[in-house]
Amino acid sequence: MIYEPINVNSFLKHLYQRVSKLAPNKTNFIIMKKLAILVGAIALTGSTFAQKATAENPYSLEGQIGFNTSTLSFAAPAIRFRYFVKDNIAARVTLGVNNTSTTTNVFEKESDNSGANGTSVVKANGWNASIGGEYHFTGTDRLSPYGGLDIVFGGGKASTVNTNSDGTSYVADFKHTTEAKTSAMGVNLVAGTDYYFAENFYVGLELGLGFRSTKTKAGIDDITTGGNTTHNDSNEAKTSNVGNNFISNFRLGWRF
Numbered sequence: 001m002i003y004e005p006i007n008v009n010s011f012l013k014h015l016y017q018r019v020s021k022l023a024p025n026k027t028n029f030i031i032m033k034k035l036a037i038l039v040g041a042i043a044l045t046g047s048t049f050a051q052k053a054t055a056e057n058p059y060s061l062e063g064q065i066g067f068n069t070s071t072l073s074f075a076a077p078a079i080r081f082r083y084f085v086k087d088n089i090a091a092r093v094t095l096g097v098n099n100t101s102t103t104t105n106v107f108e109k110e111s112d113n114s115g116a117n118g119t120s121v122v123k124a125n126g127w128n129a130s131i132g133g134e135y136h137f138t139g140t141d142r143l144s145p146y147g148g149l150d151i152v153f154g155g156g157k158a159s160t161v162n163t164n165s166d167g168t169s170y171v172a173d174f175k176h177t178t179e180a181k182t183s184a185m186g187v188n189l190v191a192g193t194d195y196y197f198a199e200n201f202y203v204g205l206e207l208g209l210g211f212r213s214t215k216t217k218a219g220i221d222d223i224t225t226g227g228n229t230t231h232n233d234s235n236e237a238k239t240s241n242v243g244n245n246f247i248s249n250f251r252l253g254w255r256f
Contacts, residue, residue: 052144052196058084062204062253064094078128080251088136094150099125106170116172118164126156126182132190142196150188152212157181173226180219180234186212194253204251213240 060082078096085091101123108115132150139145159179165171192206216239221232 052139052141052194057200057255060084060090060253060255062202062251064206064249064251066096066249078249080253082134090134090136090146092130092132092134092148092150094130094132095127096129097125097127098156099123104165104167106165106168108170108172110169116164116170118162118170118174120160120162120165120167122158122160124156124158126154128152128154128184130188132188134190139193144194144196144202146192146194148190148192150190150208150210152186152188152210153184155181155183158216175222175224177222177224178220178234181217182214183217184212184214186210192249192251194251200255202251202253202255204249204253206249206251209243211240211242213238 060080062080062082063077064080065077078094080092080094082090082092101121104120104122106118106120107113108117130150130152132148134146134148136144136146157179160167160177162174162176164174166174166176188208188210190206190208192204194202194204196202216237218236219234221234223230223232
C-alpha cells in the first residue's frame with residue numbers, strides 16, 4: 001500500500017515547537033535545533049512509503065538523548081537495540097556512558113580575581129545499561145505507541161581534588177582529595193511512541209517513572225596541610241529515589 005509523502009515542513013515545525021519548549025538555555029536550544037535539522041534531512045532523502053515496519057525486519061537500532069526534567073539539562077547520548085519477537089512485542093537492550101569534569105578556579109582576592117589562586121576539580125564517569133521489553137498498541141499506519149518495563153543497572157567513579165581550595169574559596173597550602181566508586185540498580189516503567197516518517201526510519205519520544213538505588217562504596221578522603229597528609233576512608237552510603245530519573249528520551253532509529 002502506497003502512502004502520501006509526509007509534509008516535511010509541517011513535521012519539522014511541529015517537532016521544533018515541541019522540543020524548543022524544553023530548552024532552558026541557548027546550548028539546549030542549539031542541540032534540539034540540530035536534531036530537528038537532522039530528522040528533516042533524513043526525511044527529505046528517504047522513501048515516501050512511510051509506514052510501520054513488520055516482522056520481516058524485526059531489528060531496530062536507535063540513538064537517543066535524555067532530558068532530565070528535574071535539572072532541565074540533557075544527559076549523555078545512549079544507544080538501544082530492539083528485537084521484535086512479534087509485531088507488537090519487542091525485547092530491548094540500552095547502553096549509555098557519561099563522563100564529566102568541572103574545574104573551578106578560586107582566588108585570594110575574589111573581588112578582582114587577583115593574588116594567589118587555587119583549583120577544585122570534580123570528575124565523574126559512569127555507565128548504565130538496561131534490559132527490558134515493550135508492548136506496542138494498535139496506533140496508526142505510522143504511529144506505534146507502546147508501554148514497557150526496564151531493569152536498570154550501572155556503575156562509575158567520582159573524584160574531587162581541591163588544591164589551595166576548600167571547593168568554594170582560597171585556602172593556602174591545602175589539598176583535599178576524595179575518590180569513591182558507585183553502583184546502581186533500578187526498575188523503570190516507560191511509555192513512548194515511534195513515528196515512522198520514512199520507510200523503516202522513525203523518531204520517538206519516551207517518558208518513564210522508575211525506582212533507583214545507588215550505593216557509594218568506601219573510598220579515600222585525604223587532607224594535606226603544611227606538607228603533612230592525613231589518610232582517611234570515606235564511609236559507605238546508600239541512597240534511593242522514585243522519580244522520572246533520566247529517562248525522558250528523544251530518539252532516532254532504524255528498523256532492519
